[in-house]
Amino acid sequence: MSSRRVSVRRRAADDVDPLVAVLAQVQALDAYPVRPGNVRAQWVLGDAHTHAHAWVAELDGAVVGHVALAPRGAQEAEVTRFFVGPAARGTGCATALLDVAEAAAAGAGDRLVLTVVAHNLDAVRLYERRGWRRVRTYRAEWFGPGGPWPQAHDYVLEREVR
Numbered sequence: 001m002s003s004r005r006v007s008v009r010r011r012a013a014d015d016v017d018p019l020v021a022v023l024a025q026v027q028a029l030d031a032y033p034v035r036p037g038n039v040r041a042q043w044v045l046g047d048a049h050t051h052a053h054a055w056v057a058e059l060d061g062a063v064v065g066h067v068a069l070a071p072r073g074a075q076e077a078e079v080t081r082f083f084v085g086p087a088a089r090g091t092g093c094a095t096a097l098l099d100v101a102e103a104a105a106a107g108a109g110d111r112l113v114l115t116v117v118a119h120n121l122d123a124v125r126l127y128e129r130r131g132w133r134r135v136r137t138y139r140a141e142w143f144g145p146g147g148p149w150p151q152a153h154d155y156v157l158e159r160e161v162r
Contacts, residue, residue: 004060008096011054011066016041018063019056022085029086030120034150035143044081046070053077055100057084057093064088067097069105072113077105079114082123094126102157111156115140118151132157 011019024039026032033043045051050070057065065084069077079101084094105112116123118137128134132155140152 004091005058006092006096007058008055008100009058011056011068015056015063015066016044019044019066022064022066023083025085025087026083030122032083032117032120032123034117034148046081051081053101053104054081055097057088057097059088059091059093065093065097067101069101069110069112071110075110077108077110077112079112082114089122095130098126098130105157111158113157114155116153116155118153124153127155130157 020039020041023033023044027036027039033039044066045054046068051068052071054066054068056063057067065082065088067082068080070080072078079098082094082097082101084097102112114127114132116127117140118124134153135156136154138152138154139149141147141149143149
């Protein structure tokens with residue numbers, strides 16, 4: 001059996017449609033994003049300020065995942081819009097995306113933070129295996145009085161990036 005080729009590169013404009021298709025698969029499996037209505041291009045793209053740094057993972061040349069960094073105050077960045085399609089899990093794509101995001105933040109001197117919904121156990125395990133430290137668990141009221149109100153965890157990365 002041949003080895004599959006994983007690569008990570010900067011997100012390009014023509015990646016949007018494939019990313020939305022992957023995101024639809026992720027939402028169906030993991031309820032990420034929490035609201036199905038967020039499976040759309042603008043959710044992936046954010047705006048030029050909040051997602052100035054964004055990368056895609058390719059597996060054998062096909063777009064299968066995404067991660068972005070959003071500035072969060074002085075010397076802090078948030079990992080956001082991080083997802084890998086179900087068919088590409090276990091191939092190293094998630095690790096490769098986080099490696100690039102962590103290295104970019106370290107190069108900028110930024111501390112990294114992230115938020116994950118508690119029901120996404122695969123993501124929780126990935127972050128904790130990589131040395132992220134949970135700093136808070138709470139009922140997320142992002143969607144206002146109508147809910148939903150998922151439980152969420154905030155994490156911080158406090159280790160040196162290799």
